[in-house]
Amino acid sequence: MKDSHRPDRALTTQNPATEEPLDSYPMMTDAEMHAALEACHAAFTDWRLTSFAERAEVLTAIGAKLRARKEEFAALMTREMGKRLQDSRDEIDLCAAICDWTAKAGPEVLADETRELQDGRKGLITKAPIGVIYGIQPWNFPAYQAVRYAIANLMAGNGVLLKHAEICTGSGLMLRDIFEQAGLPENLFTVMLIDHDQSDELIAHKLVRGVTMTGSAKSGSIIGAKAGEHLKKTVLELGSNDAYLVLEDADVELAVKTCVAGRIYNNGQTCVNAKRFVVTEAVYDAFVEGYVAAMKDVTLGDPMDEDTDLGPMARKDLRETLHDQVEKSVAKGAKIAVGGKMPEGTGYYYPATVLTDVRPGQPAYDEELFGPVASVIRAKDDEDAMRIANDSRFGLGGGIFSRNEARAQDLAKTHFDTGMVFINHFNLATPEMPFGGVKDSGYGREHGGFGMTEFINAKAITLPK
Structure with a gap:
């Protein structure tokens, strides 16, 4: 000693x-x-x-x-x-x-x-x-x-x-x-x-x-x-790479609003942030249009200011890692719908960013993006969306948007390979409910x-x- x-x-x-x-x-x-x-x-x-x-x-x-x-x-x-x-x-x-x-x-x-x-x-x-x-x-x-x-x-x-x-x-x-x-x-x-x-x-x-x-x-x-x-x-x-499923019968307006909050909460630096957005073909265009517009309106600024929606990342190296993941994803075929540029000036700020055309082999699909970057993934139908959601080494949380709450509950209970599932909402944690994950989470x-x-x-x- x-x-x-x-x-x-x-x-x-x-x-x-x-x-x-x-x-x-x-x-x-x-x-x-x-x-x-x-x-x-x-x-x-x-x-x-x-x-x-x-x-x-x-x-x-x-x-x-x-x-x-x-x-x-x-x-x-x-x-x-x-x-x-x-x-x-x-x-x-x-x-x-x-x-x-x-x-x-x-x-x-x-x-x-x-x-x-x-x-x-x-x-x-x-x-x-x-x-x-x-x-x-x-x-x-x-x-x-x-x-x-x-x-x-x-x-x-x-x-x-x-x-x-x-x-x-x-x-x-x-x-x-x-x-x-x-x-x-x-x-x-x-x-x-x-x-x-x-x-x-x-x-x-x-x-x-x-x-x-x-x-x-x-x-x-x-x-x-x-x-x-x-x-x-x-x-x-x-860590995790939580998937939020937007099913064919989802309330798209609710999904857009909730998924923006779920992605940028705590400046996007939360293990149970909504990170991957798996959207069925039937509602894909409507969701992406609304989601990109809403993320574009996110106000980046002083975290002490009551009007700020998104503050800085916690450290310089964390911002650099996130931006590197974005650039590598784009190099492998992802597209930046909004954001994705490193801001100039003082502070470790990074804009609310949306990546589309996200596929396996890209960091935006395979890795946890610990910052305000959303990965939007197209699914053929509800079954395909569930498959994509489970196609991850992580399994902490996740979400399902569907007007059929009973069916969403059954999917959550039987098919979603994750520790926590939020139906038609986003949440961090509650004292009454268990918190934790499976697999690499x-x-x-x-x-x-x-x-x-x-x-x-x-x-x-x-x-x-």
Whole structure:
């Protein structure tokens, strides 16, 4: 163990709208990292003995404190990663709702179960916390990504560590302060200011009992393998290329309006953004005409401005990657219907863009475009649209537009190979419903009570006759 090691740089944040530096945070030495882990574990040993009612009371207070500091927190998130101010406010509201729902539902979800065994004995199943859970989280939802796993695990009685994305370090620290101001015991939720090598060491440490990570499929594969080396359970919420089907009987006007919002929400940088638009021949021309016109009207500008529809991307390299995907798609036959040009001037802005003639072999078809670029794909009919939607290595979310809601529901249940399906609307997440995907979009579930039982010990206690 290299106690003297301190990473040779600090964590820094920058405003992507102005390119101006915001703040700098010294990184932990190895000794500081281990001390923080041990302090979190010590806090867990007390927290695990608290009642569900006590935990719920703290979670409810966290929700109230988030609402009380909403404007301050929202402004910080917008400065750090460029999302529209209203989107930042909505994110805080969602986080508070997660606290409220988890506090209310937690005692029932985590309650002991009794079973009558076939031989006449009695069985008791108790859902015991397992220890410190380590979360590695991305930048696109600075509050929500951390709240999503932290609140569920705190309700379950676990301790929580957070390694946040560098660009939203300030948001992670503000979240810690809010948790503690609301009454959460100190050190039970700890922000780890560490580098990748230190993170690997943390995963290996015996006091870390589980790892949850949100990010790209490539990163998830690395983290999953590292945790697997040490027999640590993981929950991975990874990238996606969500398909929204516009079927032959769709309300085209509704589909256009919803698919614009679904593509540009959070500046197009969301795992469950609507990304591929699979449109049947019968309504293709009408959809493309309306969709291109609507995307052309999207206002690109200062995310602090209430009239802005689309703010900057979070980092320069992310914008360059997105533009490269667009150019490679065009080189392989895609056509730019609107947008697709790198803006000049300050800020990491990219315009709302629509690509048509999208086919297999193009990045716009095969890869996740993590920014405000829509891929429109023509399908012969409804059956072909469903085939195209499933023709992806990803499977997080998706959508169906159809006037026949019962048929759309049957398609969603039986044929759509994805973790979540939205019928005739777009949504991010709700506390009551499970969140997660299949295939290269990862495994495990959060929300809906499922997140509270991912990292527990379902302990079987059997009594004699």
